[in-house]
Structures are given as structure tokens and as C-alpha cells.
């Protein structure tokens with residue numbers, strides 16, 4: 001059994017003060033920093049959009065953030081401009097320990113399609129390389145943490161489980177957006193139904 005930690009989108013734009021701030025998002029950083037010591041392999045994902053990305057409300061005249069549209073045949077929530085390639089907002093949080101991050105997988109790079117999962121775009125058309133890379137490293141078990149529980153963390157965990165990896169969610173090392181009040185709770189339930197084991201970083205560290 002080879003295990004890896006997947007740190008999802010711990011980027012400045014998702015932290016308090018950012019354009020797409022996840023409430024209490026910075027609270028995951030010390031937990032993620034501590035839990036890394038348990039893993040022989042640590043990887044991160046990075047939301048990495050071109051300025052003309054189709055998920056930005058600003059690129060759809062007359063549309064507002066958080067409205068739903070059809071984007072090239074897929075339902076798309078429109079977001080404030082965030083994680084533009086090369087911007088400070090797209091950088092991984094400075095307080096996140098990155099010495100042990102073996103590789104960063106970027107996603108959302110195609111303007112025509114969003115990518116919540118760290119493995120595939122939302123249409124499951126293109127892979128980021130994360131799945132192949134984990135397989136090449138002999139990884140059979142992944143622990144997922146980061147931002148946001150109800151979007152990128154959820155889809156990353158669901159894809160990991162679907163790829164046959166034993167998948168854990170570190171619940172206290174995630175925070176969600178909760179556009180609707182029960183979104184995080186529903187996301188946890190959806191992951192659980194898909195076979196993802198919901199655990200806490202503290203219980204994992206004390207095992």
C-alpha cells in the first residue's frame with residue numbers, strides 16, 4: 001500500500017480577502033502543513049485559468065457571478081475572476097509548506113471548459129496527468145484535503161474513487177463555499193455514497 005496526500009487548490013484567491021474567498025479557508029493551512037508528515041508522497045492541484053476563461057462571469061456580458069449558464073454543452077456556475085495564470089492570486093498560499101510537494105498539477109487551463117477535479121475536466125475529456133502520475137508512483141490510497149469541499153475537493157475525491165484508488169477525505173482539512181446552505185453537507189454525503197471514507201486529520205495523525 002502506497003499512500004499520497006492530494007492538496008487541492010490552496011491558493012490565494014480562495015483565501016479570505018480573495019475574489020472567491022472560501023469562508024475560513026485559511027484554517028486548513030496549519031492542518032495541511034502538519035498532516036503532510038504522514039505521507040511519503042504529497043501532490044497539489046492548482047486552479048490555473050487563462051484570462052478569457054469561460055467560468056468567469058466577466059467574460060459573459062450581462063451575466064453575474066454565481067449565475068448558471070450552459071458552457072459548450074455543460075452546466076457552468078459563473079465565478080468572479082480568479083486564479084488567472086501567473087497572478088499572485090493563483091499562487092499557492094505562502095503559508096502552505098511546499099518543500100514536500102513533489103508535483104503541482106494545473107487544471108482549468110482550457111478556456112472552453114472548467115475543471116473542478118484535479119484529475120479530469122468537467123466533461124471528463126482531458127486528463128491532467130495526476131491519475132497516471134499516481135499510478136506510476138505505485139499509489140493505491142489517497143487522502144484529499146484543501147479548497148473547496150463542495151467543488152474541487154469533492155470532484156477530485158469522486159474521480160480518485162472512480163479510478164479505483166482507496167480514497168479518504170480529511171474533513172477538518174477542507175472548507176467549502178456553501179453557495180446554498182447545505183452544499184458542504186451534501187457534498188460529504190455524495191462522497192460517502194461513492195465510497196470515500198470521511199475522516200479527520202487529527203484522528204489520522206493519532207492512529
Ligand code: VGL
Pocket residue numbers: 009014047079116147148149150151152153
Ligand atoms: C474552485 C470554483 C471555481 C475550487 C475552483 O477550487 O473549488 N471553485 N474554481
Ligand code: ZN
Pocket residue numbers: 047049055079082083108
Ligand atoms: Zn476556477
